[in-house]
Amino acid sequence: MPELVPSIVRRSDSKIVLVVMDGLGGVRTSERGSEITEAHTPNLDRLAAEGSSGVHSVVAPGITPGSGAGHLALFGYDPLVYKLGRGILSAAGVAFDLRPGDVAARVNFCTLDEAGRVVDRRAGRIPTETNERLCKMITEAVKLDGGVEMFLVPEREHRALLVLRGMNLSPLIRDTDPGVVGITPDPPTATAPEAEVTALVLTRILEQIRLMLWGEQANFMLLRGFDSVQDLPRFEERYLLNARGIASYPMYLGIARLLGMAVSAPANSWDEVILDLKSSWDYYDYFFLHYKATDSAGEDGDFDRKRAAIEQVDESIPQIADLGPGVLCVTGDHSTPSPLMRHSWHPVPFLMWGPTVGVDTVTRFDEEAARLGNFGHQLARDLMTFMMAATGRLSTYGA
Amino acid sequence: MPELVPSIVRRSDSKIVLVVMDGLGGVRTSERGSEITEAHTPNLDRLAAEGSSGVHSVVAPGITPGSGAGHLALFGYDPLVYKLGRGILSAAGVAFDLRPGDVAARVNFCTLDEAGRVVDRRAGRIPTETNERLCKMITEAVKLDGGVEMFLVPEREHRALLVLRGMNLSPLIRDTDPGVVGITPDPPTATAPEAEVTALVLTRILEQIRLMLWGEQANFMLLRGFDSVQDLPRFEERYLLNARGIASYPMYLGIARLLGMAVSAPANSWDEVILDLKSSWDYYDYFFLHYKATDSAGEDGDFDRKRAAIEQVDESIPQIADLGPGVLCVTGDHSTPSPLMRHSWHPVPFLMWGPTVGVDTVTRFDEEAARLGNFGHQLARDLMTFMMAATGRLSTYGA
Numbered sequence: 001m002p003e004l005v006p007s008i009v010r011r012s013d014s015k016i017v018l019v020v021m022d023g024l025g026g027v028r029t030s031e032r033g034s035e036i037t038e039a040h041t042p043n044l045d046r047l048a049a050e051g052s053s054g055v056h057s058v059v060a061p062g063i064t065p066g067s068g069a070g071h072l073a074l075f076g077y078d079p080l081v082y083k084l085g086r087g088i089l090s091a092a093g094v095a096f097d098l099r100p101g102d103v104a105a106r107v108n109f110c111t112l113d114e115a116g117r118v119v120d121r122r123a124g125r126i127p128t129e130t131n132e133r134l135c136k137m138i139t140e141a142v143k144l145d146g147g148v149e150m151f152l153v154p155e156r157e158h159r160a161l162l163v164l165r166g167m168n169l170s171p172l173i174r175d176t177d178p179g180v181v182g183i184t185p186d187p188p189t190a191t192a193p194e195a196e197v198t199a200l201v202l203t204r205i206l207e208q209i210r211l212m213l214w215g216e217q218a219n220f221m222l223l224r225g226f227d228s229v230q231d232l233p234r235f236e237e238r239y240l241l242n243a244r245g246i247a248s249y250p251m252y253l254g255i256a257r258l259l260g261m262a263v264s265a266p267a268n269s270w271d272e273v274i275l276d277l278k279s280s281w282d283y284y285d286y287f288f289l290h291y292k293a294t295d296s297a298g299e300d301g302d303f304d305r306k307r308a309a310i311e312q313v314d315e316s317i318p319q320i321a322d323l324g325p326g327v328l329c330v331t332g333d334h335s336t337p338s339p340l341m342r343h344s345w346h347p348v349p350f351l352m353w354g355p356t357v358g359v360d361t362v363t364r365f366d367e368e369a370a371r372l373g374n375f376g377h378q379l380a381r382d383l384m385t386f387m388m389a390a391t392g393r394l395s396t397y398g399a
Numbered sequence: 400m401p402e403l404v405p406s407i408v409r410r411s412d413s414k415i416v417l418v419v420m421d422g423l424g425g426v427r428t429s430e431r432g433s434e435i436t437e438a439h440t441p442n443l444d445r446l447a448a449e450g451s452s453g454v455h456s457v458v459a460p461g462i463t464p465g466s467g468a469g470h471l472a473l474f475g476y477d478p479l480v481y482k483l484g485r486g487i488l489s490a491a492g493v494a495f496d497l498r499p500g501d502v503a504a505r506v507n508f509c510t511l512d513e514a515g516r517v518v519d520r521r522a523g524r525i526p527t528e529t530n531e532r533l534c535k536m537i538t539e540a541v542k543l544d545g546g547v548e549m550f551l552v553p554e555r556e557h558r559a560l561l562v563l564r565g566m567n568l569s570p571l572i573r574d575t576d577p578g579v580v581g582i583t584p585d586p587p588t589a590t591a592p593e594a595e596v597t598a599l600v601l602t603r604i605l606e607q608i609r610l611m612l613w614g615e616q617a618n619f620m621l622l623r624g625f626d627s628v629q630d631l632p633r634f635e636e637r638y639l640l641n642a643r644g645i646a647s648y649p650m651y652l653g654i655a656r657l658l659g660m661a662v663s664a665p666a667n668s669w670d671e672v673i674l675d676l677k678s679s680w681d682y683y684d685y686f687f688l689h690y691k692a693t694d695s696a697g698e699d700g701d702f703d704r705k706r707a708a709i710e711q712v713d714e715s716i717p718q719i720a721d722l723g724p725g726v727l728c729v730t731g732d733h734s735t736p737s738p739l740m741r742h743s744w745h746p747v748p749f750l751m752w753g754p755t756v757g758v759d760t761v762t763r764f765d766e767e768a769a770r771l772g773n774f775g776h777q778l779a780r781d782l783m784t785f786m787m788a789a790t791g792r793l794s795t796y797g798a
Binding site: 027028029030055059060061062063064065066067068069070072079080083084085086088089225337340343344345346347367368371372376377 | 403404407449755756757758759760771773775776777778781784785787788793794795796797798
């Protein structure tokens, strides 16, 4: 069955702004409310009072999403249908222009003992400079079988991105990272016949790398999350929207780019994000603004920093609202409650504000207030439908 | 598409307790609230205050579930996909060890007149002792075609279980019970070609039984609910949980056993259920506790007895909570409002309590309070997802 929303889209000049506070959702504990509940957010509260609120489950009830799944859902791509694996996200994170057919994997430089057993899965978290030196050395020296190209792109510390480019490659390869120390890495193994050639190419590459890295602290590499870029429907075609992604972290820009959005350079601050929004306002229909600090603070278990991060976004809200979007939606891509210090399954609050959204009785932006709003409890993938509807972009369904 | 939850399960040593008060849900009438609303439940209220609440539709909105469907849903098996027929439930109810390929049916001993017309579909509700005598007589005397075994197990009064065991049997047989008096029973009829042999076997059995029962008040039997045990995914494999079912009624133990749970002996009281929970606490990860009195009282239209039954469970709650489960969920498998005196489609309240569940603003355990809780309105099959999530048993979905 074709998807409903793409089948009834039409153009409009009313603009959509989606503000994603990463890991926004929290939980009340016996001591106090969630971070949002405790935050001072007069501007978000005003939007809640003038608009409509709800909460969303990101993937499905009780399911904790990764960042890729969370963002796909907010972009209206059902994350149970469309997938972004670890390799793809790594590529997105270093702004690598992954092409259809490429096979990407996440690399961990590691340390093996003399018997070839993993003694440190992160090679003592080698400095990024060492990582860069090793990636350069390997890329220059590795010999590849006919027709295959290899890219090895350093990330931070011990992490890197490996990409193979060539004909007839397949990502159906098991992780070589054993996940524990004291045993040897697994050989690259195909999980389906069409990946046999890829497994062989990888085996030859790893043999050479083992020799090249002899004597280094990082004397081998572990691979996981083999992945190919999926043929994701392009955002612009799907929604007839000219879209721009604005973020500080390359990974979120990378996800936006995978869907075909125009993206900003990585912003150095939230102020720069807002500045980019203003300066590009006339040129796009849809703006995705990503704010990372809420998630980082939640993962660090730092309640006060997460609360302060929410308040920072709140301060910027009038500048966004004053641009006059057809709909402004503020939400998160998942919950990262600071008491849990990780992503969680808890529903995430959202608000929508704009001339046709309608006003409900909610006057405060937090989980507990939002739950009682007009939107009730939704799946994240349907938020895009509401944004499209609120900007007049969906035709009537049925005669 | 494979099911999501089984694809991301992992182990944890945090324990799950599910307390099912059968037929818990009720309705407010113009005179008063539901049984739960009127019950004095200080312990459940405390759990509601410290945890999160919601209501669930068991199968789908507006659908009244049977006991099998209700329990499958609470165990996380979508009752629209997985089914337990009447024959299976009868077998479960008498602890009959039904095997794959067996065909089971519910038997009603009945009374026919001289022309072979049904005059009493329950044979005057013959005493259970008569039932036992007749089942024994028939089992000993019946002659079966090569390779087929027959089991006839007495239940209470006029009810029994018939099981055929052999090669190439099929449950695709129409009920012989006409459902009304004054006409002759229908012959065993196959509804698909693969059941022709089974229909023939049944016809020969019924011919013999008609002769054997000549002169008895119960002079024939009506068959309905032909069914075979479905190849249900085992609970342990599906969830990596070592599970125990504890109940007073054999049928609920039987359902638990069908999923591969270890089960208690039928408990003689709710106190014995709690005692079994405590003594087996160290040996299992998941406990299903079944409480019947709420449903029985609701079916009898006895509001006060149902309320008192809820209060009995409430008194035991501290003993369960003190064991320190990772999550304790209290709910029902459907509603049995005493004003209606039968199962109904009305949503059922639930609460979840545990260190990572989160706290909402609900401070009372009843339908009206629960609806405003964090969980909002869910499908029963998703409750298991929440319990798995709250005990750290689900990996992040997507990278």
